[in-house]
Amino acid sequence: MTISGLGPHGERAAPPERVALLADDIAAARVGRFRVAIVLHTMTSDWAKQQIAGIMATFGDCETAVIEVVDCGFAPEAQVAALDRLRGEKPDAIISIPVANSTVADAHRRVSQAGIRLLLLDNVPTGLLPGSDYVALISADNFGLGTIAAAFLAKRLANGAAVGVLSYHAEFFATNEREIAFNKWMLTNRPDICLHVRKFDSIQSAGTDALALLERHDDIAGFFVVWDTPAMEVVKALERAGLYLLVTTVDLGREAAINLASDGMICGIGAQQPYLQGVTVAQTCVLALLGKQTPNWVALPGLAVSSDNVVESFQKVWRKQAPREVLVSAKLVKGHSPS
Known part of the structure; x- marks a missing residue:
């Protein structure tokens, strides 16, 4: 795998294979009965639909419940409202694709401050750091x-x-x-x-x-x-x-x-490769919920x-x-x- 870019903080990319789930991981996730919410920029694109398909397939194998999928319609204010509302639902993790940078940064930070694992797709809001504010970024190269x-x-x-x-x-x-x-x-x-x-x-x-x-x-x-x-x-x-x-x-x-x-x-x-990206973010999420270390940035090559x-x-x-x-x-x- 050749990845030519660097992550938002200058990271080198880890390949998707680094977060592949073993049989023991899947078994442990089934016992954990985790709950996850998903906050997307849009649900109308082919890309978003395949992302969701990959996420759902992986969480389905792990018996991890997706409690809500939010379509923000590319609106930062809608995303801020959704993240603040979902904090009250207390899911174990939230997967989000931030629709802006500084505008939605604090809302994303509040998620991790509430003890909810935050995984990001394709974008990192201004000022957020891996390990403290979010678990990992999963993106294409x-x-x-x-x-x-x-x-x-x-x-x-x-x-x-x-x-x-x-x-x-x-x-x-x-x-x-x-x-x-x-x-x-x-x-x-x-x-x-x-x-x-x-x-x-x-x-x-x-x-x-x-x-x-x-x-x-x-x-x-x-x-x-x-x-x-x-x-x-x-x-x-x-x-x-x-x-x-x-x-x-x-x-x-x-x-x-x-x-x-x-x-x-x-x-x-x-x-x-949105389906595989969905699989990868779900796998990373499961590993994080099991307390296992994950890379700061996982990237998939383009075709x-x-x-x-x-x-x-x-x-x-x-x-x-x-x-x-x-x-x-x-x-x-x-x-x-x-x-």
């Missing part, structure tokens, strides 16, 4: 995902081209790492390419922001968008404007996979997904058959078999 997206886009761009980089306005470890890695890779490997950066406030505004960036820089030949849902909003906005530009992104959602397979604007994806391997990658990421539209484009269904 977001720096590696950014470099994957950069390499895909670079090989399709002419010398001296310009690229629009659409990043998320919120201070968020995962998306910040992707943007930093993308920019660094381009500056190192394609210094001829000019980068124009703009931040979007919401998924829905990403398409409008892409068009606004194009109005200011009409030489842009492609975009990098820090995850797939806003990337597809960019694709749709470009289509409505009658434009065809290359787009790379992170996360292999259904729409992005279909667009990639059908030779649409998406020309390459750095894919997370480089092109139109050539999108079918196999979709199956690996989502643990199910690729959508028919992907299979048809890859000529892997009846009536469209390879010649």
Whole structure:
């Protein structure tokens, strides 16, 4: 496993194998009858649904009860309210993906101060430290995902081209790492390419922001968008404007996979493994509840997904058959078999 990034406090990543559960761990967890709550940024994305699937499968094997799953709708105030309310429920642990940094820091700190084990997904709020304020951070190698997206886009761009980089306005470890890695890779490997950066406030505004960036820089030949849902909003906005530009992104959602397979604007994806990330955070949680030492940061490598391997990658990421539209484009269904 190669992890190119560092954790939020400069940590080296531990591989998921470090937190694998032994038979004795599972047996002890069943005796413990632990209770866990989950607080997510959203439940509407493919990524979030697979995270939950991995968490539930692992906790199910350990007979650990999930007492609530909260969808914060990307709203910091909703997350603060949920964490404060859940403290009163006194679960043994809370798994959270912080939707902001400083705004939600105190609410997360209050969880650990109440004696509840806190495990974080993808982001660490400002000032929180492993061991005292939270057990561990579990994430993808977001720096590696950014470099994957950069390499895909670079090989399709002419010398001296310009690229629009659409990043998320919120201070968020995962998306910040992707943007930093993308920019660094381009500056190192394609210094001829000019980068124009703009931040979007919401998924829905990403398409409008892409068009606004194009109005200011009409030489842009492609975009990098820090995850797939806003990337597809960019694709749709470009289509409505009658434009065809290359787009790379992170996360292999259904729409992005279909667009990639059908030779649409998406020309390459750095894919997370959300199901395995869900398994990993649940395993780390169980070990912590059993009083065992866990790494401060556990990271999963990203997958480089092109139109050539999108079918196999979709199956690996989502643990199910690729959508028919992907299979048809890859000529892997009846009536469209390879010649």
